[in-house]
Amino acid sequence: DQQVKQNSPSLSVQEGRISILNCDYTNSMFDYFLWYKKYPAEGPTFLISISSIKDKNEDGRFTVFLNKSAKHLSLHIVPSQPGDSAVYFCAADTYNDMRFGAGTRLTVKP
Amino acid sequence: EAGVTQSPTHLIKTRGQQATLRCSPISGHTSVYWYQQALGLGLQFLLWYDEGEERNRGNFPPRFSGRQFPNYSSELNVNALELEDSALYLCASSTGTVRRNTIYFGEGSWLTVV
DSSP, X not given: OOOEEOOOSEEEEETTSOEEEEEEEOOTTOOEEEEEEEOTTSOOEEXXXXXXXXXXXXXXXXXXXXETTTTEEEEEESXXXXXXXXXXXEEEEETTEEEEOOOXXXXXXX | OOOOEEEOSEEEEOTTOOEEEEEEOOTTOOEEEEEEEOTTOOEEEEEEEETTEEEEEOSOXXXXXXXXXXXXXXXXXXXXXXXXXXXXXXXXXXXXXXXXXXXEEOOOEEEEEO
């Protein structure tokens, strides 16, 4: 069962522009949400997270937005840089269960 | 400080055989998680161990099993290998007592079943 969905397998943006990656979830028990970034031949690395009591969390160029009523979250990267090119995984967490989406491959063109 | 280490990096097995993958967590971490990433798919949760006990299990058949040792290292066993078990197997660790934004992944073990 796909409780966390990333419907866009890939995204291409120009350097300096905004990248918006989207994620939807179905289980209302999830109360913590995370984004991970993965380069080829490396394990995923934690990027940013948000608790369900918030609707926005910002860390430098990265901002995560949470819309609980729509069960939707998004990751904004502004400005996008070529080094941001990677696969981004959305994750949703309850205390004993963390589920990941299928990932979105972001390509930032110079 | 050493990160999460996994071995072997690559493993080739034939259908029907057994595979064993190993994971050493970050020092001080008591929780170990196993995920499967098949080609084109996301990270599928397999198992979570904490303090030597299985805490949760994903939607995988019983031939996927594992254990956690007293030093918190872990191994994942896959019996009666099938072709579709070919995937990247990722291990992650955390302190187990805080929100899992501190989950750290290893670089994974590639399992190929021929």
